[in-house]
Amino acid sequence: MHSHLIPGIDDGAKTLEKSLAYIREMQALGFQKIITTPHIMGDHYPNTAEVIMAGLQDIRDALAKENNLIEVSAGAEYYVDEFFVDLLDSNAPLLTLSDKKVLIEFSTFAPPSNAFEVIFQLLSMGYQPVLAHPERYVYYYDNFNFFQELVNKGCSFQVNTLSLIGHYGAVQKKIAYRLISDKLVTYLGTDLHNGGHAKLLLKSLRNKKLQSLLSNYEFQNHLL
Ligand SMILES: [Fe+2]
Numbered sequence: 007m008h009s010h011l012i013p014g015i016d017d018g019a020k021t022l023e024k025s026l027a028y029i030r031e032m033q034a035l036g037f038q039k040i041i042t043t044p045h046i047m048g049d050h051y052p053n054t055a056e057v058i059m060a061g062l063q064d065i066r067d068a069l070a071k072e073n074n075l076i077e078v079s080a081g082a083e084y085y086v087d088e089f090f091v092d093l094l095d096s097n098a099p100l101l102t103l104s105d106k107k108v109l110i111e112f113s114t115f116a117p118p119s120n121a122f123e124v125i126f127q128l129l130s131m132g133y134q135p136v137l138a139h140p141e142r143y144v145y146y147y148d149n150f151n152f153f154q155e156l157v158n159k160g161c162s163f164q165v166n167t168l169s170l171i172g173h174y175g176a177v178q179k180k181i182a183y184r185l186i187s188d189k190l191v192t193y194l195g196t197d198l199h200n201g202g203h204a205k206l207l208l209k210s211l212r213n214k215k216l217q218s219l220l221s222n223y224e225f226q227n228h229l230l
Pocket of ligand 1: 009010
């Protein structure tokens, strides 16, 4: 879960060929199902369900031509800002990971002022918020209990695999392991944007500490 494979609509795969190449690389690593999640971020990536679903269809058609049977679906990664609040207020249906699970992300620079309000609003609309890469929100590091509070309010957490090998930095890695040891994490995601990430995924799966984590911690990806 969590990747950027719809070609040309965010900072992920730029072309259909690249997208297919990343999918094949993930398959080679053992992935059997992919939920791709393009950014929906204000003016920056003003993607809509129509745009995302059309891109998904292109990917599915290309895979079918190759007789590639991997399952690919699409949700979105909603950036929590005023555009997202407007979207919620307009009652437009949101793209989901599965069932009613909605992937959201915060700024990596500054905490949102309305985290609890957004979670509450999503829950009251019948959605289940899943927060992408909480370990990247280092501004909560000195207020670690805030992570627990987000979970208590009904938010699930998705950690990035590459955070666990320090790809985003030492603090992010530390937070990721601590969130896991505190049993606050529900899902593990790739957040794959490019070929470099695909190579690092291979490296991370060879990492002994990560291997033992994967065999001991019960991530709930199979529920998606
Ligand atoms: Fe992402």
